[in-house]
Amino acid sequence: MGDHHHGPAKGIGRWLFTTNHKDIGTMYLWFSFAMFLLGGFFAMVIRAELFQPGMQLVEPAFFNQMTTLHGLIMVFGAIMPSFVGLANWLIPMMIGAPDMALPRMNNWSFWILPPAFLLLASTLFMEGGAPAFGWTFYAPLSTTYAPPSVTFFIFSIHVLGLSSIMGSINIIATVMNMRAPGMTYMKMPLFVWTCLITAFLLVAVMPVLAGAVTMMLMDIHFGTSFFSAAGGGDPVLFQHIFWFFGHPEVYIIILPAFGVVSQIIPAFSRKPLFGYDSMVYATSSIAFLSFIVWAHHMYTVGMPIAGELFFMYATMLIAVPTGVKVFNWITTMWRGALSFETPMLFCLGFLVLFTLGGFTGLMLSIAPADFQYHDSYFVVAHFHYVMVAGAVFSMTAAIYFWLPKWCGRMYNEAMGKTHFWISFIGFNLTFFPQHFVGLAGMPRRIPDYALQFADFNMMSSIGAFIYGASQLLFLYNVIATIVAGEPVSDEKVWDGAEGLEWTVPTPAPYHTFEEPPRVGPGVHAHG
């Protein structure tokens, strides 16, 4: 038994060969933060060029590379790995397991990520430049008309897809087989539930993405014509396959965020989550619906009217379970005893802004109106409200919430609150005006624009710089906490926090729950 209680190995070897879920979680989180900064830097280039009408800093071709890499890196490099990191840290601690079910595979699924993104970023320096066809890489711009670096892009998508699938298999295997005695499915914290459902989505759709890029590879190098009309293929087929992956992907990004918010709001309301069961059912129905709405991204390709109507109705339906979630969070706060520490602030920011993003989502689902919204800045505003204010805000909340538990030190609350308010203002200044320019007719993915869009674009750019700068404050706060934060020793850290992860000592020891805890029948492990 003594062997089990050793601490971490020393030096670089600890990180290279670790199979410890906490170490791997940490690496995922730092990696995703690095990618967040890189993707954010690309966003700054985009906003700097769009600061004023006219071409100032970069050439249009390079601008397209920036938008493409910004999207790819934020989606696949920042948001997705950050939630895998959080899942790694928290799932074993939440369900009373000593580690993930497949620790060695866990190590691989992390370590193939950095090379994949290194490869992707290196395309910037290749002849012909990086991929410049948008993160949705529609054929034939991404096949017949692509720069040579597209092959490397495809390879890196394959690798990061593999990493995601391995990570998901691990999560599912852990949740299904490693729960502590008495931890039934309906007692699992909602974060575990959302990760489980997300992992199932990933196992189902990442292979579809792999299939799409494989077809591209074959079209480019092996003479097939899946997406080329000349050989009997169809460019629209690409869009169907891509969005069959892409729409569930949107929920892959947002569902864990729902989970995080469902943990934090009850903690700072000091009141149990209002409708645990309905939250689980709502999450599952969103996941199911995500498979039958993909073509709402393609209303303008010229579908038969029956198709337009089907996808419109199905998409509108998603508002129901999403509404259930929002109502649940608000009812949880109702007659609680609220306090507003940084994690709660970010969750409230999430709640307000995600709801706004949900409203614009509902507007976009209306097919005839989408003929005007589609591919305009209105869409850009919409998905940043759900991706940034949704996923990124909740991820930030999660870091502030669990960081004291992880490292046994408290972050600087004043700095945290400052970070929130700067982020909140910067974010809205960036993206709210984009609704206006979009409705007024500004298409997305353009490096230069007509004069009537100038004021709002300048506002957007200034907001983006503010929002970008606020992330440096966050970085500083996190490092300062880890190095020299006020020590905390209380196991619960937050008085309202519930769940197994708050029953282990603070800071969380390297190995937890080697002896599984017993979850009694009357205990609400999910808070």
Place this chain on the structure above:
Amino acid sequence: MLRISDNPTLDTVAKLVTVAVAMFAFVFVVMVPLYDVLCDALGINGKTAGQAYTSVPVMVDESREVKIQFIATNNEGMPWEFAPRRSVMRVHPGAVNETVYLARNPLPDAMVAQAIPSVSPARAASYLHKTECFCFNRQPLEGHSSAELPLQFIVDQDLPQDIKTITLAYTIFDVTETSGGAVAAR
């Protein structure tokens, strides 16, 4: 429930790997053919059948006239001159109609072309039957030569009453590179 392994974790993993592999295969063996079937059935993108229609003798509906527009588009890098001989025809549903597209290769070298048909409105696609079409095959042309490309079609009698104009568009692609064999075979 089916168990693949006695170790519960390995059992889960094995099932999930199966799902992942199945989804990868699903893209190739289900989505692509299914899309083609749906295109044929619903006329998505105005796609028409890739093979000749074997005509069933039908009555010609003299009382109704449908306007057929012919369009020709050259895809990028296709230097052929390509155009319909007549840009408009008025036809009766059920009748067999013939027309030709004219193609000319202005370059000194032999080339091979593939024409891709598309019908608008898409709903009409499944009612426009081609009994003979140059689009069924690749069309080779020697350098500096021209050809008449024949087209024979029937408009189905069941064509919805509200459709009065059908546009038949051909986009011509240069497929010389991928059909080296076809040139040699001539």
Place this chain on the structure above:
Amino acid sequence: MVFIAKQLCKLALGPVLLLMSVIAVAAGDESSINMSPGVTEVGRQIYNLHMIILWICVVIGIVVFSVMFYSIIYHRKSRGVTPATFHESTKVEIAWTVVPFVILVVMAVPATTTLLDIYDNDEADLDVIVTGYQWKWKYEYINDEGENVSFFSNLRTPQSEIYNTAKKGKNYLLEVDEPLVLPVDTKVRFLITANDVLHSWWVPQLAVKRDAIPGFINEVTTRTSIEGTYRGQCAELCGKSHGFMPIVVNVVSQEEYTEWLGEKQAEATEIKDLMAQTFSLDDLMERGKAVYDSNCLACHGANGEGGLGNAIAGSPIATGPVGPHLEVSINGVPGTAMQAFGEQLNDVDMAAVVTYQRNGFGNNMGDLVQPIDVYNHKKGQ
């Protein structure tokens, strides 16, 4: 700097501006912050639909956020409240599932009728083929009797405005050399396709946005009720100059349209006549510069210095024999971004631009290319 300072002043007014925008939205103004109802019946329907959904969302938002902020203000720990412990209520949960569903059904009704109107199949009076190219549009008017009228529509904004060496005009980036001309109160059917990659033809005022897909044809109809000039842009990422291929539609009276069409046809005949003529170097150079600026400059640079395309100044093609130069210009270079311009430029313009390239940019070859040379080259002699 003055410009920036001015902008910053405006930004200081940001919150005021936002408030004003909200008020403007409420007033349903045609403004730079909201969708325009446009000049078509379908456009007005879409606009109304958009406003209905927006207002429903606003009302729901006010209700939901009021509850939330009430809670934030009155249920704070700092007020010394003790938290309630209630959770789960089947009645409430059924209510907030059913009520949103009913609201959605209410929204779906106008959405469905509008969609059905957009998809109507009535006979159109005019058919126009719209073809997306990297990076310009081609319009072709289908003529049942004679030859189709067709032309390309290129961005007219000069590079000097884009690269900030000249003051930007009022219609910066939204101006073309040859706009699409349509008669008012006429049902027009657009047959939309693309020559290379995906494009999307979007004119907000006409409420038309439809993807242009290479190899396939998409159709959409419109009927404008007010004369005027309406501007739009390509809405689907199509490569480098995606932001530089605007759309301009002039909607004119039926008489003006007929006259314009007549002129276009006459122009086509005139070009045929011109093809038989011989031009002087000056004529060719002048015409050639105009053609170069709208067709070649984007890739080959304002001074033939190259860019996405090879340099023309001092290039072996522009300073070599005429034959290969014509060959490249007319038929393009397969497998590269160099397109076949033979179809896009008439023989006169082709002759002029080749002459311009051979004699401009310090190339000074001194040889003239006449339309007949282009014609002969095309015929393979």
